[in-house]
Amino acid sequence: MPMALYGWSNNPFFDHTMPAETALLQSTTLTAPIYARQLRMLLQQGAVDGDRVLAAAQLDWATLLTDDSRLPQDTVTRLVMAAMAATGKPWLGLDLAASLPVTAHGPLGIAAVTARDIGSLLAVLARYGSLRNEAFSWEWRVTPQGAVLGATEQADWGDARGFVLDLMAGAVLHLIGAATGQLPAGLRVDMPMARPPWAAQYGRYQPVEFRFGQPALALHVAPDARALPCLGADRHAHAMACGECDDALAEQAGRSIAQRVAALLAAAPAGRYPQLVEVAAAVSLTPRTLMRRLRADGVTFQQLLDTARQSRTLWLLQHTHCSVEDIAAQLGYADTSNFSRTVRRWFGATPLVLRQRDGRDG
Structure with missing residues (x-):
């Protein structure tokens, strides 16, 4: 379809x-x-x-x-x-x-x-x-009409x-x-999208009402439904x-700035690694402050970026059948020979040798 x-x-x-x-x-x-x-x-x-x-x-x-x-x-x-x-x-x-x-x-x-009860569940x-x-980030609001679990994309x-x-x-x-x-009566879901041709699929949630074309994803709960006890x-x-x-949550909030930056780089799409200024904005710091905080953690932004690239390279070589040329391109290398030299410097072996060690060829 x-x-x-x-x-x-x-x-x-x-x-x-x-x-x-x-x-x-x-x-x-x-x-x-x-x-x-x-x-x-x-x-x-x-x-x-x-x-x-x-x-x-x-x-x-x-x-x-x-x-x-x-x-x-x-x-x-x-x-x-x-x-x-x-x-x-x-x-x-x-x-x-x-x-x-x-x-x-x-x-x-x-x-x-x-x-x-349902209210406590949604909270x-x-x-x-x-x-x-x-x-998504979520917010639970009690209103005179009941309550709303709202989502922000x-x-x-x-x-x-x-x-x-x-x-x-x-x-x-x-x-x-x-x-x-x-699923009790008194629930309504706002969907921030046009009503699809296959809207009948939402009938599995009866008696829940779905409203399409709304500004944000939200679940509205009537007072009686909010008080329904959980079995x-x-x-x-x-x-x-x-x-x-x-x-x-505490572990998430308490990560060092180096750990937070490392997580951002590790999650970035291969070949689209963010620049220092983008990472600084994502962690609500100026680039200069970010560099200072990273130095206090004993690492530099370039070291973290190199580590992310190395980890991604090794994973792609050992867990996919992508060609070395494709992997080089995904990592942002236009020249496969340059990529192979970089891999040899990182790991002491060529991409082909690393792949053969894992039982793969290519």
């Missing part, structure tokens, strides 16, 4: 001209790998070659299954687009959301389903949602945006259903899960 059915590239409710800081965040948004694993399993169950789809995103199942490193946005986007093309289902995000067990969301999922999602995917997903919006909305609704045993409410389990989430 053509992706033009989405209509998001021309969506008047989403501005694709983004400031430099947001454009950099697009390159540094990280997603927990469990969602890619679950997507591959969903494809396999639908008689689609999930490994071929993974390969289109330069992933392989063995590595994805054992490596807990978060996936950068460009990798996730390639995976999503390949999966939708392979299945012909532009609503695949809804199918993936329906397949996710509570445990796929980690401590966040446990904290949600052990909350006291948990607002507080900890960024731990699972940094592409932090990245431009391009043609994969509809999949991501469907996944976010569907995942929230499935957590509510898992926690309460039903698995457990004060002790809830406190423990929230404690794990708080620890993760």
